[in-house]
Amino acid sequence: MSDSIQALIIEDDFRIADINRRYVEKVEGYMVQEVVKTGEEALAYLENCSSLPQLILLDIYIPDVQGLDLLWQLRRLYHEIDLIPVTAANETETIEEALRGGAFDYIVKPVDADRFAHSLQRYKEYRKFLSVKESLEQNEIDALIGVTDVSYLSYSSSTNTNLPKGIDPITLKDIKQLLGADKGKGITAVELSKKIGTSRSTARRYLEYLVSAKEVHTTLKYGTVGRPERKYMHRETYEQND
Template sequence: MHETIQVLIVEDDFRIADINRQFVERVAGFTVLEIVKTSEEALAYLRSHSALPQLILLDVYIPDSAGLSLFWKLRQEFNEIDVIMVTAAKEVVTIAETLRGGIFDYIVKPVDFGRFEQTLKRYYDQTHLLASRVELDQSEIDRLTGSRRFHALEKENEGELPKGIDQITLDKIKDILQMDDGLGMTALEAANKVGVSRSTARRYLEYLVSIKKADAQLKYGDIGRPERKYSP
């Protein structure tokens, strides 16, 4: 039987803190150890207890902590504890900094329980997978990093192809684009490599541009009209 994952909530608003506690305790396998309101209380609690929580739910806006100073203190002193940001802060610079600091997830207030539950279940699965193995294969690593989900979405999107685009030819066009030497490739060059007409190659290349899988730029030569060149 799996052990219960213990959670510390750092939130200065007692009403939101209680909502977060209720949310945590609605998810099987989790329990709240303590709720603290300030940076001083959070650090004092962690420094005085030998049994540390596995997970911290952390707000950015803590009264006695400027910016992300508490976050970085936690990363430096208690790096073995995972952190999920639960905050109203939506600034890109803040989100980027916490991502660089290795957060597990970033949830914006007001918190939707379904979104919250999804994150905790994913954390639960990851924690117990890591605890049960000495090594992981690639598919398991993809599961942890989310790569499997992105591959699935990519395949799903590719399955909804517009009229006049087939998967086999599309894959060939994508493959030859990946061999681009950095100078870009015209529709005629792509057509010759794949074995289709110029107009067909252009149609597929423009489709890749439309779904942001390729870039197109006009290249001006010494003589004649500018050429539209494509690159991955």
Template sequence: MLESIQVLIVEDDFRIADINRQFINRVEGFIVAYVAKTGEEALTYLRGAENLPQLILLDVYIPDVQGLELFWTLRTEFTEVDVIMMTAAKEVETIAETLRGGIFDYIVKPVDFDRFERTFVGYRKQKHLLTTKTELMQEEIDLLTGLQITAPPLQDNDEMLPKGIDQLTLEKIKMILHESDESGITALDAGSKVGVSRSTARRYLEYLVSIKEADAQLKYGDIGRPERKYIPWTK
């Protein structure tokens, strides 16, 4: 499993910074490494850090820098650190420039926790894929680049999928399955993570077993009947 992802918050409003800290602490797999109120403080922390954070939560409006000056300094000096913008700035020019700079997401204030959580869970999944594999399939790359946020166009292999199996849900189940590694995942847990029923998740998992992309094992607990868990196919 991945270690906790370290996050640097750059926010001059202490109230918003505290809300951001609380939100981050509520999302599994993340921890706040530091909170900086100015650009100078953020750069001093990063330049002196023994271990850089993996992620920066950045506001556009920082009092001691102009516009996106701090953003571009971060992208130039710390290319290995990812950036999520969280700001009240809605100008198209600003959004376009940060997108060109390679941000993971752009969140407009004020934000509710559900929207915040979706971004951070998506980032965690991306980190998992990029740190546990040496190669990615095209559908995994499409998920990383956001091309399957909406239903994908019909492909030839979509027509060959059995009734009751759609490509988009299948890719989500596959991603959850690969996140589980050797620990495995139950249909109940997979359904909860993807947002489908237990029986639906089981149908997709069994389909992956049938095409040799997953393996099913029985796990015996102290009491009760054995639990069926699914792991990525490794044979």
């Protein structure tokens, strides 16, 4: 229980708060510590709680807060707590300021469940990695801040063995699970990019890696117009359905 990542949800709409709570608690290793509706409630809770949460899921549009004032208050008072805005605010200026304020990620409503889970999984691995490191090499820093796709999980030889540069073992594992649960329908690079929250080229790189590793089979998907798209299917599932 104590090893779980404790999350505080700040959301004024009780229906969305409940949805976010369920999304969080579906991800292994997480617990929702509390749900609050306003900035005043959030600050009062943090001041009086027995142990601080590790992560705050923050709606930008809440009644008693102007813009990103609460985010900056939280950064100033509780700099050890990480923040992920989960909000309908999608203005470039707002997103830029939130990232400048140290937001770990930024999720726009309506929330996609897979995208939410992927963000929480990345955050969990981020914390796990930092907990076993006393110093970092440049390539590890690059991975942490998103400069490159290199794996920051070098502490785990079982997950990082023989993977080429640009293939992150956690993302690779997520993709394998998606393909394994696909029930033989197959997936395109565009479809995968939306599910895991990456660019189309990044999704295709992982899929082509799995093809080269002979774990994935490809077929062509013909549409009504344009060139056919490549569909990727877990090889075992493909062979069972063949």
